Amino acid sequence: GDSVTQMEGPVTLSEEACLTINCTYTATGYPSLFWYVQYPGEGLQLLLKATKADDKGSNKGFEATYRKETTSFHLEKGSVQVSDSAVYFCALFLDTGNQFYFGTGTSLTVIP
Amino acid sequence: GAGVSQSPSNKVTEKGKDVELRCDPISGHTALYWYRQSLGQGLEFLIYFQGNSAPDKSGLPSDRFSAERTGGSVSTLTIQRTQQEDSAVYLCASSLVTRYNEQFFGPGTRLTVL
Numbered sequence: 001g002d003s004v005t006q007m008e009g010p011v012t013l014s015e016e017a018c019l020t021i022n023c024t025y026t027a028t029g030y031p032s033l034f035w036y037v038q039y040p041g042e043g044l045q046l047l048l049k050a051t052k053a054d055d056k057g058s059n060k061g062f063e064a065t066y067r068k069e070t071t072s073f074h075l076e077k078g079s080v081q082v083s084d085s086a087v088y089f090c091a092l093f094l095d096t097g098n099q100f101y102f103g104t105g106t107s108l109t110v111i112p
Numbered sequence: 113g114a115g116v117s118q119s120p121s122n123k124v125t126e127k128g129k130d131v132e133l134r135c136d137p138i139s140g141h142t143a144l145y146w147y148r149q150s151l152g153q154g155l156e157f158l159i160y161f162q163g164n165s166a167p168d169k170s171g172l173p174s175d176r177f178s179a180e181r182t183g184g185s186v187s188t189l190t191i192q193r194t195q196q197e198d199s200a201v202y203l204c205a206s207s208l209v210t211r212y213n214e215q216f217f218g219p220g221t222r223l224t225v226l
Contacts, residue, residue: 104154
């Protein structure tokens with residue numbers, strides 16, 4: 001079935017370190033792919049998205065490229081900040097079913 | 113403009129009691145989703161409403177769970193005869209129905225069943 005698998009956490013990094021959170025998907029059809037972020041005490045909010053193969057989504061220094069050949073949408077940031085500490089969720093949307101499929105979330109803690 | 117709101121923000125109840133959780137979506141959003149987020153787990157899809165169509169209830173974990181959406185706007189999730197395993201954060205999200213949907217999430221209701 002359709003699903004998203006993302007890297008298990010928690011992840012702890014020092015400030016200015018590089019970040020990669022892996023996400024792979026299984027889907028019948030051509031999904032749109034998303035990264036959502038949940039900051040402490042807040043609701044989920046969209047971080048970035050890509051709607052077709054080879055698209056790159058970017059926001060707040062984060063990037064992710066929709067790779068159809070590897071069915072992946074890895075989240076990357078070159079230099080993390082303490083304020084990036086949050087839980088990150090990878091998700092896919094298939095308009096054939098009008099349903100989102102979310103990964104289990106990856107907790108990131110950035111220490112000064 | 114106003115985002116998705118949910119009430120109450122926290123609910124503590126005793127095992128066996130019924131609870132109602134409310135969601136007010138963004139005005140004009142025709143799609144509404146309910147999810148459950150348990151400690152250490154991802155988001156579990158519960159139910160989806162789209163306009164006047166029959167809801168997709170495929171994610172409801174048992175017949176103790178039900179939801180309705182009145183007038184295509186406000187939605188209520190009802191859990192009957194609550195159990196301790198129902199303790200979780202219940203999230204509501206709404207979206208415009210376009211090909212590249214973006215869901216807007218509410219802050220959630222934290223339910224604790226004692």
